[in-house]
Amino acid sequence: xxxxKKEYExxxxxxxxxxxxxxxxxxxxKATGSVVTSVNPSNNQTIAKVTEATIQDYEEGLQACSEAVxxxxxxxxxKRGEIVRQIGEALRSKLEHLGRLVSLExxxxxxxxxxxxxxxxxxxxxAVGLSRQLNGSIIPSERPNHMMFEVWNPLxxxxxxxxxxxxxxxxxxxxxxxxxCGNCVVWKGAPTTPLITIAVTKLVxxxxxxxxxxxxxxxxxCGGAEIGQAISKDSRIPLVSFTGSSKVGLMVQRxxxxxxxxxxxxxxxxxxxxxxxxxxIKLAVRSILFxxxxxxxxxxxxxxxxxxxxxxxxxxxxxxxxxxxxxxxxDSLEKGxxxxxxxxxxxxxxxxxxxxxxxxxxxxxxxxxxxxxxEGNFVQPTIVEISQDAxxxxxxxxxxxxxxxxxxxxxQAIEMNNSVSQGLSSSIFTSRPEAIFKWIGPLGSDCGIxxxxxxxxxxxxxxxxxxxxxxxxxxxxxxxSWKQYMRRSTCTINYGSELPLAQGINFG
Numbered sequence: 436x437x438x439x440k441k442e443y444e445x446x447x448x449x450x451x452x453x454x455x456x457x458x459x460x461x462x463x464x465k466a467t468g469s470v471v472t473s474v475n476p477s478n479n480q481t482i483a484k485v486t487e488a489t490i491q492d493y494e495e496g497l498q499a500c501s502e503a504v505x506x507x508x509x510x511x512x513x514k515r516g517e518i519v520r521q522i523g524e525a526l527r528s529k530l531e532h533l534g535r536l537v538s539l540e541x542x543x544x545x546x547x548x549x550x551x552x553x554x555x556x557x558x559x560x561x562a563v564g565l566s567r568q569l570n571g572s573i574i575p576s577e578r579p580n581h582m583m584f585e586v587w588n589p590l591x592x593x594x595x596x597x598x599x600x601x602x603x604x605x606x607x608x609x610x611x612x613x614x615x616c617g618n619c620v621v622w623k624g625a626p627t628t629p630l631i632t633i634a635v636t637k638l639v640x641x642x643x644x645x646x647x648x649x650x651x652x653x654x655x656x657c658g659g660a661e662i663g664q665a666i667s668k669d670s671r672i673p674l675v676s677f678t679g680s681s682k683v684g685l686m687v688q689r690x691x692x693x694x695x696x697x698x699x700x701x702x703x704x705x706x707x708x709x710x711x712x713x714x715x716i717k718l719a720v721r722s723i724l725f726x727x728x729x730x731x732x733x734x735x736x737x738x739x740x741x742x743x744x745x746x747x748x749x750x751x752x753x754x755x756x757x758x759x760x761x762x763x764x765x766d767s768l769e770k771g772x773x774x775x776x777x778x779x780x781x782x783x784x785x786x787x788x789x790x791x792x793x794x795x796x797x798x799x800x801x802x803x804x805x806x807x808x809x810e811g812n813f814v815q816p817t818i819v820e821i822s823q824d825a826x827x828x829x830x831x832x833x834x835x836x837x838x839x840x841x842x843x844x845x846x847q848a849i850e851m852n853n854s855v856s857q858g859l860s861s862s863i864f865t866s867r868p869e870a871i872f873k874w875i876g877p878l879g880s881d882c883g884i885x886x887x888x889x890x891x892x893x894x895x896x897x898x899x900x901x902x903x904x905x906x907x908x909x910x911x912x913x914x915x916s917w918k919q920y921m922r923r924s925t926c927t928i929n930y931g932s933e934l935p936l937a938q939g940i941n942f943g
Contacts, residue, residue, distance in 0.1 A: 442768070443482065443539070449532045449634040457485040457629055457657030458492050459636045461499035462643075462650025467492055468658065473630050476542035476776040477766040478810040485629040488658040493665050499651035500592055500619050501671055507652050508589050508617045515615050516566025518646060522611075523559025525638040526552060533603070533634060538767040540628050541602055542776045542812070543730045545768055555607030555635075557896050558912065562611035565917060569616065580931025587921040589617030590673040590697075594666040596687075598678045599778050600733045602628035603635050605701070608900065608911040609676045609920075610653070616920040618674075622655040623666060627779060629657040663687070670694045674920065677701070678735075681857070681905040688907075699919055700907025701900070703831045704859030706882070706891040707740040709848045709874075712747050714864035718888060720754045722864070723837070726890035728762060728774050728816040732835030733782075735906075736860040736884070736892035739831060742848045745841045752801065752818075752839060759802045759816055766811070776812040777834055783812040789832040793819055796827075801839070823851050831857065845870055853881045859902030860894075862886035883910070 446452075458466040468487035475482050488496075507515070526533065534549030541548070571585035593613040597605045602625050610620045624632030636655040643650050656662050667675055667690040676699040677687045684702040691698045708726060710719045726738035743751050767775030777783050783806055790804050803817030816835035821828060823840045842848045852861055861880040865871060865887070875885050883902035884894060894900050899914035901907070910916045936942060 445532050445535055446483070446630070449529055449536065450637045451483060451630055451634055453483050455483060455485045455630065455633050457633060458488045458496065459640055459650065459653070459655045460492060460496040461654075462640070465492065466657070471626070471629065471657075473540055473628070475539055476778050476812045477768070479780065479812070480810070482540060483630060485633065485657050487629070488656040488662055490661060490665060493656060493658075493662055496651070496654045496656065497592075497621065497669060497671055499649070500621055500654045503649040503651035504591050504619050506649055507619055508591075510617075512566045512569055512615060512617065515617060516563045518642060518648070519559050519566070519611055519614050520563045521642045521646070522639055523556050523563070525642055526556050526559065526635070529638065530556070533631075535768065536631055536634055537602060538775070540630050541599060542767050542778050543733075544772050544775050547730055548767070551601060551604045554604040554896065555611070558607035558611040561896055561913065562615045565612065566615040569917065569921070571923075574925075576927065577937060578929075578935045580929065580933070581935075582928045582930065584926055586924045586926050587918070588924065590920060590922055591618060592672045593618045593620055593920060594669070594672040594675040595620060595622045596663050596666060596675065596677045596679070597622070597624055599625040599627050600730065600735070601678070602631040605678050605911070606635065608896070609699075612912075612917050613920045614652075616917055618920055619652050620654070621666060621672060622653070623662050624655065624657060626657070626659050632657050664690070667691050668694070670696070673697060674699060676909070676911070681907070684907055697919070699909040699911065701735065701909050701911060702902075702905060702907040703857045704735040704737070704902060704906060705739050705829070705831045705855045705857040706736055706860040707742055707852045708738050708861075708891060709742045709842075709852065709863040710744060710747065710751055711845065711863065711865035711867070711870060712744040713866050714747065715866070715888070716747065716751060716754065719864040720751065720758060722862070722888075722890040723755060724758050724762075726862075726892050727837040728759075728835045729892060731774050731777055731814070732816070733778060733833055734892045736894065738891045739836070739838060740828060740851075741837055741839045742842050742851055743839060744848075745843055748839075748841050752820075756802045756818060759818060762816055764807065764813055764815070774816060774835065777814060778812065780812055782834065783814060786814045786832070786834040786836070789827065789834070789836060790817065792827055793821070796825065798822075798825065803835075823854070829855050845873065849874070849879055856905040857902065858882045858904035859906040860884035860886070860891040862889060862891050864888055
């Protein structure tokens, strides 16, 4: 078994073994479901085995979580922030090991794996400060001797369903904020990254135990679609945060809406970079490379479409093809690797299907366009010269495939940027103020993330993360995203002896 290999010895440092129990329920590790195998996408060999949750396990976990809510809500927010601070310290102590696990099990290169774990740590730090700033507003009352203000209270339980491409960072965006807001968390990690789910949960569990708090405050499940469906249907969970495809996200939204629950959706992206005729070409090429091939094109913010002003298009393409040919593809844990494998065999097959469609329509492949024959799920980063009207441009091929399209005017480029159903991230490279301010204004990009002279990916936690249209409209991490995890009450107190009515109504 792969877990016994010398290079995997670090897994014992984060409390993993060759066989693992995949559910943390009411402060205990237990699971009665099927046994699945965690696989290294660099060679498709077994890392370890995990026992998944059943619906019975889920129900036991939710009952305990529903009781734990009463304890957690009653703790003052700054004290909850202290617990999240300790979680951040626990993660920080295992940063290198957890980052290596992300690379091993998901397939992203080691610097990205470590960076992902750092993102949760940063979210913990952010949430600690936020725990003292969950402020409402004082609202002037039109009635004498009346005080009107807003009070924010916890929702109760927040369900978090995460995807394979960011198997722990997205948990951090949600859980850190949800916890300081006074909510318990129920986490279903991606089925193909169960070891990350277990390793992170174990660190959280240790902090709760050390502080004599109910373990059910943080409940986690390794499992498949049936656990996700149970979370979506469960009226005990007022808010469900889901990260994944637009197709599945729409099903989750419908299910949650049917019970009048709230949804926070982070779905597909079909992100574009515009390079204007006055752009810093060297800066643009570096940014495009990272945006298009980082995480092997498996970020929701990866650049899929590249719009080049016709006057500089050949220059950009020549430089871009040159750097693509120098990219080192290989094992995600090997030093110097820039592009690791796709996450699964199915992902590689999907890449092959996409390339077949491109070839069948006679579009020009400038570089790449093939799978790499090996034990792993490696493919060549690919650049395709194509028409904006090609149907494949409208869909998100979740891999390192970049479509290049020429344009003549800024207005034309903006129209092309906005022409797809997704609306997550976008970027323009220019130095002209009039172009910049049109791009970020009402007649510019229709995305939730609108950048200038930086890539489409690599968002900071301080801003609200999310997108419009088929991307789902959710916002996570910074800014005022915390408001989604709480319920707002508008409170009015009459401290006088009269009963004046609003709008000057006289009721006798």
